[in-house]
Amino acid sequence: xSIDPRSHTPVYVQLADLLRSRIESGELPPGAPLESEARLSxxxxxxxxxxxxxxxxxxxxxxxxxxxxQPTQVRPRPERRQVEVPRGSxxxxxxxxxxxxxxxxxxxxxxxxxxxxxxxxxxxxPADEVVLTCP
Amino acid sequence: xSIDPRSHTPVYVQLADLLRSRIESGELPPGAPLESEARLSxxxxxxxxxxxxxxxxxxxxxxxxxxxxQPTQVRPRPERRQVEVPRGSxxxxxxxxxxxxxxxxxxxxxxxxxxxxxxxxxxxxPADEVVLTCP
DNA sequence: TAGCATTTGTCCGTATGTATA
DNA sequence: CTATACATACGGACAAATGCT
Numbered sequence: 001x002s003i004d005p006r007s008h009t010p011v012y013v014q015l016a017d018l019l020r021s022r023i024e025s026g027e028l029p030p031g032a033p034l035e036s037e038a039r040l041s042x043x044x045x046x047x048x049x050x051x052x053x054x055x056x057x058x059x060x061x062x063x064x065x066x067x068x069x070q071p072t073q074v075r076p077r078p079e080r081r082q083v084e085v086p087r088g089s090x091x092x093x094x095x096x097x098x099x100x101x102x103x104x105x106x107x108x109x110x111x112x113x114x115x116x117x118x119x120x121x122x123x124x125x126p127a128d129e130v131v132l133t134c135p
Numbered sequence: 136x137s138i139d140p141r142s143h144t145p146v147y148v149q150l151a152d153l154l155r156s157r158i159e160s161g162e163l164p165p166g167a168p169l170e171s172e173a174r175l176s177x178x179x180x181x182x183x184x185x186x187x188x189x190x191x192x193x194x195x196x197x198x199x200x201x202x203x204x205q206p207t208q209v210r211p212r213p214e215r216r217q218v219e220v221p222r223g224s225x226x227x228x229x230x231x232x233x234x235x236x237x238x239x240x241x242x243x244x245x246x247x248x249x250x251x252x253x254x255x256x257x258x259x260x261p262a263d264e265v266v267l268t269c270p
Numbered sequence: 271t272a273g274c275a276t277t278t279g280t281c282c283g284t285a286t287g288t289a290t291a
Numbered sequence: 292c293t294a295t296a297c298a299t300a301c302g303g304a305c306a307a308a309t310g311c312t
Contacts, residue, residue: 010299013233020232036277047301052278060195060243061230068278069309080227089269092215093228093246093262095196097155098148108195111228111246111262127228127246134224134269145280171296182282187297203297204290 003044011046015054023063023074033071034064062109062128075107080131088118091132138179146181150189158198158209168206169199197244197263210242215266223253226267 003014022028035043040051055072058064066072085091093111096104100112104126111127125132138149157163169175172190176183190207193199201207220226228246231239235247239261246262260267 005300012299016233038277049300049302053299055278057233061232063232066278067309068307069276071277082225085269087269090217091226091248091267091269092265093248095244095246097159097196097198098151098192109230111230113226113228130227132226134220134222134226140281147280173296182280184281184283188280190297201297202290203288204295206296 003046005046010050012050012053012057015040015044015046015050016057019054019058020061020063023058028074030074030076033073036071059107060109062107065107078129080129082133083115083125083130084133084135085115086117086119087135090116092116093127138181140181145185147185147188147192150175150179150181150185151192154189154193155196155198158193163209165209165211167209169208171206194242195244197242200242213264215264217268218250218260218265219268219270220250221252221254222270225251227251228262 003011003018005011007014019028019034028034034040034055037048037051037055040046041048044051055064055066059066063075064072065075092114094114096106096110096112101108106126113125113127113130113132115123115125115132117123138146138153140146142149154163154169163169169190170178172183172186175181175186179186190199190201194201198210199207200210227249229249231241231245231247236243239259241261248260248262248265248267250258250260250267252258
């Protein structure tokens with residue numbers, strides 16, 4: 001498996017596809033560290049910019065997390081608890097903005113599930129923590 | 136409203152916050168073009184990289200769309216149609232991966248709403264096009 | 271405790287490609 | 292054809308957080 005710099009599909013997309021398939025196949029299980037950016041850059045003969053962009057793509061898909069001083073790792077998936085919504089609820093999803101995301105201490109790439117109850121109350125859940133059930 | 140390069144909050148976050156507030160306040164309505172990257176770079180005395188990163192943040196929040204040759208614009212919000220889900224459905228949300236997103240021709244920053252019906256069928260909707268209703 | 275190496279984050283500069291008007 | 296605008300890709304430099312010695 002390699003990367004073709006002359007392809008019409010951008011280098012960073014090729015690398016993102018490559019890493020994603022490794023994650024989804026289970027070769028890189030949840031919690032496993034990715035190779036460092038410098039290592040990937042060297043290994044595939046591409047710039048660090050392309051590597052960072054590829055990893056950024058995966059972050060915004062919710063597949064990996066990265067923070068300073070630590071290797072980027074495959075995102076552990078939390079257990080999803082079931083939440084029963086009232087009859088007549090309206091349910092929507094959207095991405096949180098920066099403020100909301102930092103306030104709720106959420107990773108990038110995780111949507112918010114919003115439940116509007118008939119009584120007017122609104123509840124918001126990080127989408128990776130819940131499954132809504134319709135009674 | 137200005138940007139402080141010596142602040143501990145990154146320049147691109149400051150610019151993203153600034154532009155986001157202009158969008159959410161309605162000063163930049165849906166469909167309106169943002170200033171060009173070069174213009175923003177010059178106007179706030181920051182690098183083009185920081186400008187691009189700020190705009191990328193807003194793209195992944197679903198607030199703007201950008202494509203080659205055209206100014207980045209505030210994302211027009213489509214009408215949300217109501218979809219009634221069967222009783223006993225389980226509802227979850229997640230970000231699409233690159234393949235799915237391109238196949239469904241979705242913008243970046245738009246989650247997918249998944250409805251698992253009791254009969255085993257699964258339906259997926261771009262989250263900005265629908266509101267689910269629980270009967 | 272202090273120091274060091276590693277890793278990711280931020281920022282800038284330059285160049286080239288590609289779509290649009 | 293030209294000018295504008297965004298996309299991709301490379302390079303370098305320094306900052307900040309982490310873990311280990």
